[in-house]
Amino acid sequence: MNSKDTLKHAGKRKQLVNILIEKGIKNKGVLSAISKIPRHLFMDSSFEDHAYQDKAFPIAADQTISQPYTVAFQSELLQISNGDNVLEIGTGSGYQTAVLCELGAKVYSIERQKELFKKTKLFLSKLGYRPKHLSFGDGYKGLVEYAPYDSIIVTAGAPFVPKPLLSQLKINGRLVIPVGDDVQIMTLFVRKSETQFEKREFGEFRFVPLLENRN
Template sequence: MKKIIAAITCIVLILGFAQEDDTSKRKLMVKTQLKARDISDSATLQAMSDVPRHQFVPENVKKYAYSDSPLPIGNGQTISQPYIVAYMTQALQLEPGDRVLEIGTGSGYQAAVLAAIIDSVYTIEIVKNLSLTAKDRLQKLGYTNVTVKWGDGYHGWPTKAPFDAIMVTAGADSIPQPLIDQLKDGGRMIIPVGPHHAVSHLVLVKKKKNKITTKNLIPVRFVPFTRKNKKN
């Protein structure tokens, strides 16, 4: 019995040290990769400090979870660099009561960051197994205010519209009109726009009194916006 208790105690201590190490890495990530650059929004910084990025990456790259780079998550997709996640989140100027649509769930990390700030996140992923895995992961981690859907994000989510903000996490050659239509008056959208397999720009879209304005922010590289049927 003493040996069993000692073994359990050892496991608990190891898990505790691992959790503390991940927390330290996350704090360092926020300090050196975000605050040291131009991320100053307190809600964004808090969300990036709270969400365990290592839980959203495959086992073989967990040791790089808090590195200053994107990471592969399978199916030719990636989890974005922490700075880009924070930059896009900050750019939307979110309020706690906002409803946000995300196109491109991926691992679910960006959705979790949004969910740490706002009331409701609706996220669409076209790759079925990524969608199912992200849904399960988010549920297990307690993100009950995220709804995940498998489907083509080009058409948005009309039955849940309108949205205060929309975030697109895949590179598009143009801004999908259905997404513009699903923005509330006063709504914001951030989306990478540019030629496939080339440098795009993050574009901030604002809708006010049915007038649309766009502003190029920073150059970025994203995986292409995938469609089920490009004719529609």
């Protein structure tokens, strides 16, 4: 794996950030994170030339690294403040995890593909990203031992909204989840009280499905 990050890569990231701004991403922290993180290192080296296009690409274990716009869009919806506790369902390549770390979040992340989990855990620490906790397991259950969370992000398509995730949010906490089978609707839930959630939808996105108990 080519572990270099060059000025050429930095220049390509700058172009990518400009594309995201044109597409409507406004959050300065999110744009700054994307301009800093060497996305090409999170990908199979055969895709390295494409790393800064606004596209999703395959990674190990039949998963994908999400399109940068999607990562930016979801990250912006979370409205992260420095020091927030954020739960990520689907560590994947670790790229979204790195964005959350750059935003100053304390990140708790769950991945259910064993090989991917091991690989990403090593890789993130090599790059200097230190999530609070990376775990291998079923994201539908959340991670109750560190709850409640300021926000929760689901990085794969979910056919339904897992109840444990809603219950692990703080009051005013935000859950960002792509809901649907073939096409997903990006959905935001804001917890208004113990029992009440405000729901907002943000149009169609395509994700790899969230796996449930496949191991």
